[in-house]
Amino acid sequence: MGKPPNLYAFPGNDELALSLRAFVLEAQNSALERHSVFRVAVSGGSLPKLLAKALFNDDGKIQFDKWEMFFADERAVPLDHEDSNYRLVKEEILDKIPADMGKPTVFPIDVKYLDDVQEMADQYEQTLVSVFAARDSVKLPMFDLLLLGCGPDGHTCSLFPGSPLLRETDAWVLSISDSPKPPPKRITLSLPVASHGIKVGFVATGGGKKDIMKQIFDTEEGRQLPCGLINMFAQERVSWFVDYPAIEGVAFPSRRGSL
Numbered sequence: 572m573g574k575p576p577n578l579y580a581f582p583g584n585d586e587l588a589l590s591l592r593a594f595v596l597e598a599q600n601s602a603l604e605r606h607s608v609f610r611v612a613v614s615g616g617s618l619p620k621l622l623a624k625a626l627f628n629d630d631g632k633i634q635f636d637k638w639e640m641f642f643a644d645e646r647a648v649p650l651d652h653e654d655s656n657y658r659l660v661k662e663e664i665l666d667k668i669p670a671d672m673g674k675p676t677v678f679p680i681d682v683k684y685l686d687d688v689q690e691m692a693d694q695y696e697q698t699l700v701s702v703f704a705a706r707d708s709v710k711l712p713m714f715d716l717l718l719l720g721c722g723p724d725g726h727t728c729s730l731f732p733g734s735p736l737l738r739e740t741d742a743w744v745l746s747i748s749d750s751p752k753p754p755p756k757r758i759t760l761s762l763p764v765a766s767h768g769i770k771v772g773f774v775a776t777g778g779g780k781k782d783i784m785k786q787i788f789d790t791e792e793g794r795q796l797p798c799g800l801i802n803m804f805a806q807e808r809v810s811w812f813v814d815y816p817a818i819e820g821v822a823f824p825s826r827r828g829s830l
Protein backbone atom coordinates (compact mmCIF):
# COMPACT_ATOMS: atom_id res chain seq x y z
CA MET A 572 0.00 0.00 0.00
CA GLY A 573 1.58 3.34 -1.10
CA LYS A 574 1.06 6.74 0.40
CA PRO A 575 -2.21 8.64 -0.15
CA PRO A 576 -2.49 11.60 -2.56
CA ASN A 577 -1.43 15.03 -1.33
CA LEU A 578 -4.15 17.57 -0.71
CA TYR A 579 -3.19 21.24 -0.53
CA ALA A 580 -5.91 23.72 0.39
CA PHE A 581 -5.76 27.51 0.21
CA PRO A 582 -8.02 30.40 1.15
CA GLY A 583 -8.11 31.71 -2.41
CA ASN A 584 -6.79 31.51 -5.95
CA ASP A 585 -3.75 33.75 -5.36
CA GLU A 586 -2.28 31.39 -2.75
CA LEU A 587 -3.31 28.34 -4.76
CA ALA A 588 -1.61 29.68 -7.88
CA LEU A 589 1.65 30.28 -6.01
CA SER A 590 1.73 26.70 -4.81
CA LEU A 591 0.70 25.32 -8.19
CA ARG A 592 3.58 27.29 -9.68
CA ALA A 593 6.05 25.64 -7.28
CA PHE A 594 4.63 22.22 -8.20
CA VAL A 595 4.87 22.86 -11.96
CA LEU A 596 8.39 24.26 -11.63
CA GLU A 597 9.54 21.23 -9.65
CA ALA A 598 8.07 18.92 -12.31
CA GLN A 599 9.61 20.99 -15.11
CA ASN A 600 13.06 21.11 -13.54
CA SER A 601 13.25 17.42 -12.74
CA ALA A 602 12.02 16.58 -16.28
CA LEU A 603 14.67 18.87 -17.81
CA GLU A 604 17.36 17.16 -15.76
CA ARG A 605 16.16 13.75 -16.91
CA HIS A 606 15.55 14.35 -20.61
CA SER A 607 15.86 18.04 -21.57
CA VAL A 608 12.18 18.35 -22.41
CA PHE A 609 9.07 18.84 -20.27
CA ARG A 610 6.05 16.85 -21.47
CA VAL A 611 2.84 18.09 -19.93
CA ALA A 612 -0.78 17.20 -20.59
CA VAL A 613 -3.33 19.89 -19.78
CA SER A 614 -7.10 19.91 -19.40
CA GLY A 615 -9.76 22.41 -20.33
CA GLY A 616 -12.56 23.64 -18.07
CA SER A 617 -11.51 25.82 -15.16
CA LEU A 618 -7.86 24.72 -15.22
CA PRO A 619 -6.26 26.95 -17.91
CA LYS A 620 -7.20 30.20 -16.17
CA LEU A 621 -5.67 29.13 -12.86
CA LEU A 622 -2.67 27.66 -14.59
CA ALA A 623 -2.09 30.97 -16.37
CA LYS A 624 -2.15 32.71 -12.99
CA ALA A 625 0.46 30.22 -11.76
CA LEU A 626 2.75 30.47 -14.76
CA PHE A 627 3.09 34.16 -15.47
CA ASN A 628 5.67 35.74 -13.24
CA ASP A 629 8.81 37.41 -14.46
CA ASP A 630 11.37 35.33 -12.53
CA GLY A 631 12.44 33.56 -15.74
CA LYS A 632 12.10 30.06 -14.26
CA ILE A 633 9.44 28.73 -16.63
CA GLN A 634 11.22 27.49 -19.76
CA PHE A 635 8.36 27.37 -22.24
CA ASP A 636 10.69 26.62 -25.14
CA LYS A 637 11.38 23.21 -23.53
CA TRP A 638 7.69 22.42 -23.02
CA GLU A 639 5.73 19.94 -25.11
CA MET A 640 2.03 20.48 -24.40
CA PHE A 641 -0.60 17.83 -25.01
CA PHE A 642 -4.30 17.67 -24.24
CA ALA A 643 -5.58 15.34 -21.53
CA ASP A 644 -8.87 15.50 -23.39
CA GLU A 645 -10.32 17.46 -26.26
CA ARG A 646 -13.69 18.11 -27.75
CA ALA A 647 -14.18 17.20 -31.44
CA VAL A 648 -14.79 20.75 -32.59
CA PRO A 649 -12.76 23.24 -34.65
CA LEU A 650 -9.78 24.71 -32.78
CA ASP A 651 -11.38 28.16 -32.64
CA HIS A 652 -14.76 26.82 -31.41
CA GLU A 653 -16.00 28.07 -28.04
CA ASP A 654 -15.99 24.45 -26.72
CA SER A 655 -12.41 23.74 -27.76
CA ASN A 656 -9.94 23.05 -24.96
CA TYR A 657 -7.16 24.13 -27.33
CA ARG A 658 -8.86 27.51 -27.81
CA LEU A 659 -9.10 27.94 -24.05
CA VAL A 660 -5.44 27.08 -23.49
CA LYS A 661 -4.44 29.32 -26.40
CA GLU A 662 -6.41 32.31 -25.13
CA GLU A 663 -5.50 31.89 -21.47
CA ILE A 664 -1.86 30.82 -21.84
CA LEU A 665 -0.27 30.52 -25.27
CA ASP A 666 -1.29 33.97 -26.53
CA LYS A 667 -0.11 35.57 -23.30
CA ILE A 668 3.42 34.18 -23.22
CA PRO A 669 5.86 37.09 -23.47
CA ALA A 670 8.29 36.74 -26.39
CA ASP A 671 11.31 36.33 -24.11
CA MET A 672 9.79 33.26 -22.35
CA GLY A 673 9.97 31.09 -25.49
CA LYS A 674 7.09 29.14 -27.03
CA PRO A 675 5.99 25.60 -26.16
CA THR A 676 5.54 22.97 -28.82
CA VAL A 677 1.81 22.27 -28.78
CA PHE A 678 0.05 19.12 -29.95
CA PRO A 679 -3.61 19.90 -30.76
CA ILE A 680 -6.03 17.39 -32.28
CA ASP A 681 -6.07 16.99 -36.06
CA VAL A 682 -9.32 18.68 -37.13
CA LYS A 683 -9.25 16.68 -40.36
CA TYR A 684 -10.97 13.95 -38.32
CA LEU A 685 -13.83 15.96 -36.80
CA ASP A 686 -16.36 13.62 -38.42
CA ASP A 687 -14.63 10.43 -37.26
CA VAL A 688 -13.83 10.71 -33.60
CA GLN A 689 -12.35 7.19 -33.33
CA GLU A 690 -9.90 8.06 -36.10
CA MET A 691 -9.13 11.30 -34.28
CA ALA A 692 -8.31 9.33 -31.11
CA ASP A 693 -6.16 6.88 -33.10
CA GLN A 694 -4.28 9.73 -34.74
CA TYR A 695 -3.69 11.44 -31.39
CA GLU A 696 -2.38 8.15 -30.04
CA GLN A 697 -0.03 7.99 -33.04
CA THR A 698 1.20 11.47 -32.12
CA LEU A 699 1.99 10.18 -28.62
CA VAL A 700 3.67 7.12 -30.12
CA SER A 701 5.92 9.31 -32.25
CA VAL A 702 6.84 11.50 -29.27
CA PHE A 703 7.16 8.92 -26.51
CA ALA A 704 8.60 5.99 -28.50
CA ALA A 705 7.29 3.08 -30.48
CA ARG A 706 4.00 1.67 -29.15
CA ASP A 707 5.48 -1.81 -28.75
CA SER A 708 8.54 -0.65 -26.83
CA VAL A 709 6.69 1.54 -24.36
CA LYS A 710 3.68 0.04 -22.64
CA LEU A 711 2.34 3.44 -21.62
CA PRO A 712 3.50 6.99 -22.36
CA MET A 713 4.69 8.71 -19.20
CA PHE A 714 3.96 12.42 -19.05
CA ASP A 715 6.22 14.44 -16.78
CA LEU A 716 3.08 16.13 -15.53
CA LEU A 717 -0.66 15.78 -16.08
CA LEU A 718 -2.76 18.75 -15.01
CA LEU A 719 -6.35 17.68 -14.53
CA GLY A 720 -9.70 19.09 -13.52
CA CYS A 721 -12.49 17.45 -11.55
CA GLY A 722 -16.05 17.90 -12.77
CA PRO A 723 -18.91 18.18 -10.25
CA ASP A 724 -19.79 14.55 -11.11
CA GLY A 725 -16.22 13.31 -10.48
CA HIS A 726 -15.21 13.11 -14.12
CA THR A 727 -11.74 13.98 -15.22
CA CYS A 728 -10.30 14.26 -18.74
CA SER A 729 -13.37 13.01 -20.66
CA LEU A 730 -13.63 9.93 -18.45
CA PHE A 731 -17.12 10.03 -16.97
CA PRO A 732 -18.52 8.04 -14.01
CA GLY A 733 -19.74 4.58 -15.03
CA SER A 734 -18.30 4.85 -18.56
CA PRO A 735 -17.08 1.59 -20.15
CA LEU A 736 -13.99 3.61 -21.18
CA LEU A 737 -12.84 3.27 -17.57
CA ARG A 738 -12.20 -0.43 -18.21
CA GLU A 739 -9.80 0.21 -21.11
CA THR A 740 -6.42 -1.34 -20.44
CA ASP A 741 -4.70 -1.16 -23.82
CA ALA A 742 -5.43 2.00 -25.85
CA TRP A 743 -3.72 5.24 -24.88
CA VAL A 744 -6.33 7.59 -26.36
CA LEU A 745 -10.06 6.87 -26.51
CA SER A 746 -13.01 8.36 -28.33
CA ILE A 747 -16.40 9.18 -26.89
CA SER A 748 -19.49 10.02 -28.95
CA ASP A 749 -22.08 10.39 -26.19
CA SER A 750 -20.47 12.49 -23.49
CA PRO A 751 -23.03 13.28 -20.76
CA LYS A 752 -21.57 16.80 -20.74
CA PRO A 753 -21.75 18.61 -24.08
CA PRO A 754 -20.28 18.56 -26.61
CA PRO A 755 -20.90 14.81 -27.08
CA LYS A 756 -17.89 13.98 -29.27
CA ARG A 757 -14.53 14.01 -27.57
CA ILE A 758 -11.22 12.23 -27.23
CA THR A 759 -9.52 11.50 -23.94
CA LEU A 760 -6.41 9.93 -22.48
CA SER A 761 -7.27 6.52 -21.09
CA LEU A 762 -7.30 5.89 -17.34
CA PRO A 763 -3.98 3.96 -17.40
CA VAL A 764 -2.25 6.85 -19.21
CA ALA A 765 -3.85 9.53 -17.03
CA SER A 766 -2.69 7.63 -13.92
CA HIS A 767 0.82 6.97 -15.18
CA GLY A 768 2.31 10.49 -15.08
CA ILE A 769 5.41 11.14 -13.03
CA LYS A 770 3.27 13.75 -11.31
CA VAL A 771 -0.48 14.34 -11.54
CA GLY A 772 -1.94 17.66 -10.40
CA PHE A 773 -5.67 18.19 -9.89
CA VAL A 774 -7.12 21.66 -9.51
CA ALA A 775 -10.62 22.08 -8.07
CA THR A 776 -12.04 25.32 -6.75
CA GLY A 777 -15.34 26.75 -5.57
CA GLY A 778 -18.20 25.55 -3.40
CA GLY A 779 -19.72 23.76 -6.39
CA LYS A 780 -17.02 21.08 -5.97
CA LYS A 781 -17.43 20.42 -2.24
CA ASP A 782 -19.95 17.56 -2.51
CA ILE A 783 -17.90 15.68 -5.05
CA MET A 784 -14.67 16.31 -3.13
CA LYS A 785 -16.26 14.83 -0.02
CA GLN A 786 -17.36 11.79 -2.01
CA ILE A 787 -13.97 11.26 -3.65
CA PHE A 788 -11.95 11.58 -0.47
CA ASP A 789 -14.32 10.29 2.19
CA THR A 790 -16.46 7.55 0.62
CA GLU A 791 -15.98 4.16 -0.97
CA GLU A 792 -18.28 5.02 -3.94
CA GLY A 793 -16.31 8.21 -4.51
CA ARG A 794 -13.10 6.24 -4.74
CA GLN A 795 -14.60 4.44 -7.77
CA LEU A 796 -15.28 7.71 -9.62
CA PRO A 797 -12.77 8.65 -12.35
CA CYS A 798 -10.92 11.14 -10.09
CA GLY A 799 -10.97 8.62 -7.22
CA LEU A 800 -9.53 5.92 -9.49
CA ILE A 801 -6.61 8.18 -10.45
CA ASN A 802 -6.03 8.82 -6.73
CA MET A 803 -6.03 5.06 -6.17
CA PHE A 804 -3.67 4.22 -9.05
CA ALA A 805 -1.24 7.13 -8.81
CA GLN A 806 -1.32 7.51 -5.00
CA GLU A 807 1.36 9.91 -3.73
CA ARG A 808 2.22 10.98 -7.29
CA VAL A 809 -1.08 12.89 -7.17
CA SER A 810 -1.40 16.37 -5.66
CA TRP A 811 -4.69 18.22 -5.35
CA PHE A 812 -4.77 22.02 -5.29
CA VAL A 813 -8.07 23.23 -3.92
CA ASP A 814 -9.54 26.28 -2.25
CA TYR A 815 -11.29 26.18 1.12
CA PRO A 816 -14.84 26.31 -0.35
CA ALA A 817 -14.11 23.19 -2.44
CA ILE A 818 -12.93 21.25 0.57
CA GLU A 819 -15.51 22.37 3.12
CA GLY A 820 -16.59 19.39 5.21
CA VAL A 821 -14.00 16.98 3.75
CA ALA A 822 -12.59 14.77 6.50
CA PHE A 823 -9.56 13.44 4.58
CA PRO A 824 -6.55 14.95 6.36
CA SER A 825 -5.54 17.97 4.33
CA ARG A 826 -2.34 19.93 4.44
CA ARG A 827 -3.02 23.64 4.48
CA GLY A 828 -0.67 26.13 2.88
CA SER A 829 2.11 25.84 0.37
CA LEU A 830 4.05 22.82 -0.82
Ligand SMILES: O=C1O[C@H](COP(=O)(O)O)[C@@H](O)[C@H](O)[C@H]1O
Pocket residue numbers: 614615616617618644645646656719720721722723726727728729752
Ligand atom coordinates in the same frame (compact mmCIF):
# COMPACT_ATOMS: atom_id res chain seq x y z
O1 LIG B 1 -15.45 18.77 -19.86
C1 LIG B 1 -14.42 18.95 -19.22
O2 LIG B 1 -14.53 19.10 -17.88
C2 LIG B 1 -13.41 18.86 -17.01
C3 LIG B 1 -13.71 19.54 -15.67
O3 LIG B 1 -13.93 20.92 -15.90
P1 LIG B 1 -14.06 21.98 -14.71
O4 LIG B 1 -14.53 23.24 -15.40
O5 LIG B 1 -15.07 21.46 -13.74
O6 LIG B 1 -12.70 22.16 -14.13
C4 LIG B 1 -12.11 19.32 -17.64
O7 LIG B 1 -11.03 18.96 -16.82
C5 LIG B 1 -11.99 18.70 -19.03
O8 LIG B 1 -10.77 19.03 -19.63
C6 LIG B 1 -13.13 19.20 -19.88
O9 LIG B 1 -13.10 18.69 -21.20
